[in-house]
Structures are given as structure tokens and as C-alpha cells.
Amino acid sequence: MVVDDRPRALHRRYCHGGQHHWRLAARQERCHHWRKAVSPASCVAAAADHSCGQPGPTRQVDALVAVDGLTLATWNERGEEIRLLDDLSLSLRRGEALGIIGESGSGKSLLVRSIFGLLPKGVHVAGGAIQVDDTEITSAGAAQLQALRGSRMGMVFQDSIGSLDPLFKIGSQLVEAIRSRRRMPQRQALQEGLKLLADVGITDPNRVAHSYPHELSGGMAQRVAIAIAICNSPSLLIADEATTALDVTIQAQVIELIKRVQSERHCAIIFVSHNLAAVAGLVDRVVVMYAGRIVEIGSTRDVLLAPRHPYTAALLKSRPQLGERNAQRFYLPGNVPAPGQWPDGCRFSPRCTLSRGRELCSSVQPALDPLASHGSACHFRDEMVRPDDALR
Numbered sequence: 001m002v003v004d005d006r007p008r009a010l011h012r013r014y015c016h017g018g019q020h021h022w023r024l025a026a027r028q029e030r031c032h033h034w035r036k037a038v039s040p041a042s043c044v045a046a047a048a049d050h051s052c053g054q055p056g057p058t059r060q061v062d063a064l065v066a067v068d069g070l071t072l073a074t075w076n077e078r079g080e081e082i083r084l085l086d087d088l089s090l091s092l093r094r095g096e097a098l099g100i101i102g103e104s105g106s107g108k109s110l111l112v113r114s115i116f117g118l119l120p121k122g123v124h125v126a127g128g129a130i131q132v133d134d135t136e137i138t139s140a141g142a143a144q145l146q147a148l149r150g151s152r153m154g155m156v157f158q159d160s161i162g163s164l165d166p167l168f169k170i171g172s173q174l175v176e177a178i179r180s181r182r183r184m185p186q187r188q189a190l191q192e193g194l195k196l197l198a199d200v201g202i203t204d205p206n207r208v209a210h211s212y213p214h215e216l217s218g219g220m221a222q223r224v225a226i227a228i229a230i231c232n233s234p235s236l237l238i239a240d241e242a243t244t245a246l247d248v249t250i251q252a253q254v255i256e257l258i259k260r261v262q263s264e265r266h267c268a269i270i271f272v273s274h275n276l277a278a279v280a281g282l283v284d285r286v287v288v289m290y291a292g293r294i295v296e297i298g299s300t301r302d303v304l305l306a307p308r309h310p311y312t313a314a315l316l317k318s319r320p321q322l323g324e325r326n327a328q329r330f331y332l333p334g335n336v337p338a339p340g341q342w343p344d345g346c347r348f349s350p351r352c353t354l355s356r357g358r359e360l361c362s363s364v365q366p367a368l369d370p371l372a373s374h375g376s377a378c379h380f381r382d383e384m385v386r387p388d389d390a391l392r
């Protein structure tokens with residue numbers, strides 16, 4: 001029998017270097033759109049077209065966010081393309097809370113910024129796609145992204161005072177954020193803004209509305225940033241290290257606030273944090289990132305209580321314990337390798353004691369099945385019985 005695979009071949013050629021849903025189609029037989037994809041633009045259109053009633057490749061029927069084979073890169077001074085994020089896939093359901101953990105430099109901020117359509121200068125999408133609701137983010141224009149941000153997506157950063165405009169009072173920034181998406185008189189928007197400030201736990205909304213950003217404490221600024229992020233009832237709230245710079249007690253209050261916002265407003269949350277305790281108390285699922293890749297993904301309980309990747313186990317073991325002396329504390333030796341210096345095979349291999357010089361670890365990159373309920377990108381994940389096993 002002769003099989004005509006020309007459309008698939010075209011798709012593979014044009015579809016982001018073959019990393020997009022063509023590959024998933026081949027592997028999972030779940031793509032219903034590959035026949036339409038003969039150019040990058042039509043490929044994206046095909047991915048967005050679910051009129052056949054069938055879900056796309058990694059997109060679940062009720063998914064709000066679907067990241068599919070996302071690869072980000074930059075150019076170095078010699079004109080070489082350096083990968084920063086490498087073939088990431090994940091999805092987020094409506095109303096779900098997802099945590100992202102990993103050491104500094106793992107790629108957490110780049111991932112959430114790309115979902116928010118706000119890539120830093122000099123960084124480009126080298127492959128893959130991001131779907132938020134019915135919008136394909138990587139191919140959307142600036143105006144479309146601007147409309148999406150602040151209406152269907154809100155984001156809170158680590159440095160909220162820096163992300164507020166220093167020249168305008170909080171009240172007028174809130175009014176502008178509300179009126180940029182909804183037509184209403186200034187007075188009505190101000191009333192709504194004051195109510196929002198009260199909703200996020202600000203006891204004197206009038207005073208705060210008449211303050212400039214530099215007059216606020218860190219915790220207060222973070223509450224204001226959350227109020228602005230949720231003022232138009234987004235379906236997705238992203239918090240990137242939003243509690244990291246705060247005192248422990250204020251941290252706990254802001255985490256409580258995010259929890260309340262999620263349950264009262266039914267919005268999905270992506271919570272990026274170094275604080276594993278905060279992640280554990282807030283999210284339904286956890287993604288662990290290392291050197292530009294997802295190395296483990298699963299329910300919060302599975303990942304934090306029974307990790308199947310030695311890196312997750314090491315992160316858990318190195319978290320500070322109450323009453324522990326410095327000398328007793330476990331530190332994971334080494335650092336996350338910088339982009340462009342990722343080792344061959346498993347990127348964690350130079351720091352992983354479970355590899356014990358195993359050739360497979362330094363030669364073959366372990367894969368993560370994006371559809372597994374508890375996925376681990378480790379060749380020897382089945383040897384991970386207890387968190388400490390990887391660390392002996």
C-alpha cells in the first residue's frame with residue numbers, strides 16, 4: 001500500500017521545526033488539524049480551529065492555557081541561537097491553581113512571561129505554541145495581546161512598587177486600568193476601585209487611593225498590584241515570585257489573599273515561587289523546572305510527597321527546617337547550568353547522585369510525557385521510592 005504523507009511532511013517542515021502538534025499527532029494520533037497546516041500561519045490557525053469538535057493535541061477540552069512544545073531562544077554576540085526554554089508542554093484548566101518551582105535561572109519567569117505575551121527584549125519564540133482561551137499568543141499582534149492583558153489575564157510581579165507608575169496616585173492607576181477595558185464614568189470606576197482595595201484587605205482604601213506608589217509598604221503595594229491585576233475579572237492570574245520579597249507574616253497574608261481571589265472569582269492561578277510551603281498550600285498541581293525544561297509535573301501531593309525526579313527530591317531536602325542549624329542543612333551542590341552550557345544527556349546529571357556515572361544519563365536526554373498524570377523526566381524514575389533515595 002502506498003501512503004501519501006505529503007501533507008504531514010509539509011506540516012513537519014513548516015510547523016516550528018517539527019516541534020508543534022505534528023509531533024504529538026504522530027505520537028498520540030490526537031491531532032485533527034495537521035492536513036490544514038502547510039505554512040506556519042495556517043499551522044497556527046489549524047491549531048486554533050477546533051470546529052471539528054475534537055480537542056487539539058495537548059489541549060484538554062476545558063483547558064484555559066495550553067503550552068505546546070514551547071522553545072524560546074536568544075542570539076549571542078557571535079550570532080548563534082541559544083535556547084533558553086526547550087520544548088515545554090503543559091496545560092491549565094479553568095479555575096485550576098498551578099505552581100512552578102525551581103532554582104533561579106531554571107526558566108520560570110520566561111515561561112510565565114511568554115504565557116502573558118510579554119517576552120523580554122532579545123528573546124524570541126523558536127518553536128511551539130501557546131493558546132490562552134481562543135487566542136494563540138505567540139502569533140498574536142501587540143494590540144491583541146494588550147487587549148488580552150488586563151482583561152482575561154492579570155499578572156503580579158515580585159517588585160510591585162517598580163511595576164506601578166511612580167508619577168500617578170494609586171486611585172488614578174486603578175481607574176485607568178478599569179476604564180481601559182470597560183466604558184464607565186470616572187466616578188463609578190473610582191467607587192469600584194475603592195471597593196477592590198477593600199476586597200484585597202486594605203483597611204483604609206481612601207488613603208491608599210490618594211497615595212503614590214513610593215508611599216506604600218511592600219505588602220500594601222502587592223495588594224494594590226493584585227487589585228489592579230483582577231480589576232477586570234481575568235480568567236487567569238499569574239504571580240511571579242509575588243511574595244518572595246515580603247516578610248514572612250506579610251507573605252502568609254498575600255498567599256491567603258491569592259487563595260481567596262481564586263475561590264471567590266473562580267480564576268485560574270499560576271504561582272511561581274521559591275517557597276515550597278507556600279506552593280503546597282495554594283496549588284492543585286506543581287511543575288518543576290530545571291535548565292529550561294520541565295523535569296517533573298503532577299498533583300501537589302504526588303510531586304511534593306513522592307517526587308519521582310532526583311532534582312525535586314533535592315529541592316525538598318534543601319528547604320529550611322524549623323530549628324535546624326546551618327551546619328545540619330542540606331545544600332544541593334553546584335548551580336543550574338546557564339543557557340548555552342547545558343550538558344549532553346540529562347541536564348541534571350553533573351549534580352545527580354542517582355546517576356552514579358550511568359552512561360545513559362550523560363548521553364540521552366530523558367523525556368517527559370506531557371499527558372502523564374505524574375510525569376518525571378528521569379531515566380531511573382522508578383528507582384525513586386522515597387525522596388531521600390536520590391541523595392544517598
Ligand SMILES: Nc1ncnc2c1ncn2[C@@H]1O[C@H](COP(=O)(O)OP(=O)(O)O)[C@@H](O)[C@H]1O
Pocket residue numbers: 074084102103104105106107108109110111120121122123338339
Ligand atoms: N532577556 C534575556 N536575554 C538572555 N537571556 C535571558 C533573558 N532573560 C532571561 N534569560 C536567561 O534565561 C534563563 C532563565 O531565566 P528566568 O526565566 O528569569 O529564570 P527564573 O525565573 O527561573 O529564575 C536564565 O539563565 C537567564 O539568564
Ligand code: SF4
Pocket residue numbers: 309310311346347348349350352353354355361366377378379380381
Ligand atoms: S536521568 Fe540520570 S542524571 Fe537525570 S535525574 Fe535521572 S538519574 Fe539523575
Ligand SMILES: [Mg+2]
Pocket residue numbers: 108109110241
Ligand atoms: Mg524569575
